[in-house]
Amino acid sequence: MNSLEAMASTWMSHAARMIWVFTLAVALVLVLRRLLRRACGAEAMPLLWSLVPLVLAAVQMPHPAVRVDALPPVVVRIAGGGSWAPVANAPAWTIPWPLLIMAGWLAGAVGVLLLIGMAQRRYLRRLAGARTVDIAGAYCPVWQATRSDLGPAVVGALGVRIVLPADFHARYTPTEQALILAHEQAHARRRDGLWRLLAQSLVTLFWFHPLAWVALGCLCQDQELACDAAVLRAHGAPRRDYANAMLKTQSSPLMLPVGCSWSARHPLTERVAMLKLPVLTPVRRLAGRAALGAIVLAGSLAVYAAQPSPATHHPSAEAVKEALALFDGARTAVADYWLHHGYELPADNAAARLPDASLIVGKDVEGVKFADGRLAATLRNSAGGGHVVLVAMPDAQHKTMRWRCESPDVPEIARLQDGCAHVPAGTPGDASGNAAFTLDLAASVGGEPPHLHSTTCLKDAGDAYRFVLTTDTTLPPWQGQVGVVPAPDGQLEIHARLAGGSLDAPATPILRTRVGQKAAIQIGRVVAGADHTLRLDLTAWPGCGTPRPIVDDGNVHARFAGPSARAMASIFAERAGLTLVDPASLDDALPVAGNFEGVPPRAALQLIGNLVGMKPRFSGHTVRFVAQ
Incomplete structure (x- = not known):
């Protein structure tokens, strides 16, 4: 199985779990939304839909795995004997079905995304020539379109705009105009366009799922009903005027994916019927929101709790x-x-x-x-x-x-x-045997500068770098081997087996690190006041012959010999976000040398000062060097 096939198989297992959880979450919301609307109020009902993205996030968060303690595989066996058979032609490569399904899923998602983008662009093109309308106290900019079939609507997710039809002032009475503006501003305040963008993203991801499209339409309905309830509660508006405004508004012929517009899909009959219901009291509204929040939280935690913990066994x-x-x-x-x-x-x-x-x-x-x-x-x-x-x-x-x-x-x-x-199941590269890594190792004993530095290619997950250090003549030599294996979430695991030195028995430390980040293992004892510990500074990254990745961890990573103290201080000050005041106080001719690998910028400035007999003084966002 090559790496692409392994990725497709891993993706299939995650995709199947996501589809199952998505189906259950949407079905639960569809069943509960009408039952809870009268009890909790229409204004809070869109909160129930947050259950869907939350459970999808929860299903991707498995329980923490147990601590891994392992050694790199170093056993090598050579099969000998017999005569060598001629090399046969490689069999034709066939595309595995998980790869075909993954490709089809992605192709469909890209197609739906393009259609959504085209629909949004078509709507925005129809707004060409729209003029800004000055509305006192408006929450966001208000535009009046040049066409009578565009608007009322809220367009966009972040830069929200309210769009009014060209005949807005002629079609509606002043009272109806105020109600419509209040309704659209309620959409803007509630960030309904942003929620619609999230819903469209999930529809793009689950484009093949019928419930995804049903859920999108129901979310739009719940958002409209929520804004209706908010307007009636805030304005105490005449319900007849509000119903007349709804009936006068014609459906838009264009789809608006990111935004909220009137369309034939909106339940006009249901919205008018909802106007007859009494406005909920503040206490009941608060209780309704709390109940919906509890349902969403309980559903998300239940999905998280249902995720399987990594299966572990402890044989003899x-x-x-x-x-x-x-x-x-x-x-x-x-x-x-x-x-x-x-x-x-x-x-x-x-x-x-x-x-x-x-x-x-x-x-x-x-x-x-x-x-x-x-x-x-x-x-x-x-x-x-x-x-x-x-x-x-x-x-x-x-x-x-x-x-x-x-x-x-x-x-x-x-x-x-x-x-x-x-090697946990599903770890990238666990079955290929072809993962190569570069291991950069610096070994030192007793807190002294490194006695050994090596950059080695480990050709696969079964390879290891071996070393022997005999610098401490009072103790047995240090012996070690270090290997690298892939780990979940794009991390690497560095496994070591160390013996000798001040150890009474071999040790097998392990550490997990990010690609290109330096990690350290320090092990051993202090004997009679003398430091007899071994320190390994380790950095690993995929591939052999590839340059070390640049990792911005906020520290200085530099080894230099030759630049002046002024030049290096300027670099370190900029790295720390400081302004170097009076750089002329530092010598610009005398070269300095040093190893600043993994040193915080301010500490690096201290070291530069020590090299030239000066010390830095920090004040706010500035630093200056003065004589010690």
């Missing part, structure tokens, strides 16, 4: 060792098939001439299965459960087969077996 070390022992024969059979069948991996146990998975068993292992380039052993529940996996990494050029040991659900697999790593 003996169970893991038994699984690896059962892999020996299976690994040889798979490698032999690969060598003699055009460097293609077998499809399953039968193709590799292995017994059925249920027959490769042991005291703690209930089966060993080969599929999708992976040997997987399922551990018995009595032994702690979980899976141990060997991922095949064939190299046809050198006619060798390597195996990467990992587990998707045993976080402490590295403590149980050296050379195995915990």
